[in-house]
Amino acid sequence: MSQTGALRETRQRVVLLDELRRTKSHPTADELYQLVKRRLPRISLATVYRNLELLSRRGIIRKLDLGGGQRRFDADNTSHHHVRCIRCGRVDDVAGELPISVEQAFSDKHGYQITGYRLELVGVCPQCQSE
Amino acid sequence: MSQTGALRETRQRVVLLDELRRTKSHPTADELYQLVKRRLPRISLATVYRNLELLSRRGIIRKLDLGGGQRRFDADNTSHHHVRCIRCGRVDDVAGELPISVEQAFSDKHGYQITGYRLELVGVCPQCQSE
DNA sequence: GTAATTGCAAAAATTTTGCAGCATT
DNA sequence: AATGCTGCAAAATTTTTGCAATTAC
DSSP: OOSSSOOOOOHHHHHHHHHHHHOSSOOBHHHHHHHHHHHOTTOOHHHHHHHHHHHHHTTSSEEEOOSSSSOEEEOOOSSEEEEEETTTOOEEEEESOOSSOHHHHTTTSOSOEEEEEEEEEEEEOHHHHTO | OOSSSOOOOOHHHHHHHHHHHHOSSOOBHHHHHHHHHHHOTTOOHHHHHHHHHHHHHTTSSEEEOOSSSSOEEEOOOSSEEEEEETTTOOEEEEESOOSSOHHHHTTTSOSOEEEEEEEEEEEEOHHHHTO
16 A cells, blocks of 8 residues: 555545545445445445545544444544444534643643544434433 | 343353453453463353453443454443554553533533543553654 | 353454556656 | 556454353352
8 A cells, every 4th residue: 555655536536535525424434335336336345445544544534433343434624523322323523622631631641642632422312312 | 142131250251350450451352362361271252252242231341442443341440531552552541530521511512412421542652752 | 950151163244455457647 | 657546356353143062050
């Protein structure tokens, strides 16, 4: 896999990104594969994996590990976090940032040089609440 | 797999829990399997998986999905979060809580009834910093 | 004795990789 | 033309499952 060269605009990559961006959810590699396949029937799952890996390494998309075994992907790079429903497993976005410095809050608790953080809220989604 | 019956104190389960509790890190199922195997050479990996699943469903241990593909497990149920090194993948604990109400900070951003949150700091661990 | 649990082996599920040919720049 | 990318197939990894035998209660 290329580490330094320029990214090319292949049909596969363009369609993949387009599908990922038009999806509000956070699809797994296979879900994305199914979506893209409708437009490019000959695409292979390996290409989907390779592109997701490449794109997330370049910071163009985000790779999520939200629980549940499979990884999920997210084209939204704006600052946001996630809420996960403990009942149905659904994952939604939460806009915004914490009003304090997370780095500072834990600065003396470890020797790490903190570069960022991921916040996952856990709760019950509206749908599951009304059941 | 049993859903309702009482848990039995099998040697496998006891040793598994003991090893998990005496480990400061957050081992994967396979790492735990290797540890337990030294004391119970005939244990099978399937038993490790089954017990980890069962114990986390009962809330006795925690199943983590911290990124990196494999799931990790944690016997510590006290309130703490995690830091992950982006270089080597190592995961450490971070004691404490945020000094603000996370629920409130995002209260108007979603319809969820928030029950908790998981925070994952990302950065470079001391060892990798000195390289 | 009964029901939970185990080991083994096989299967399922998910992700990665080698390679020859193709496509974007 | 050069090199990044793709499809395919095979391999590697991780997790789950069926089943007969065993074990804790």
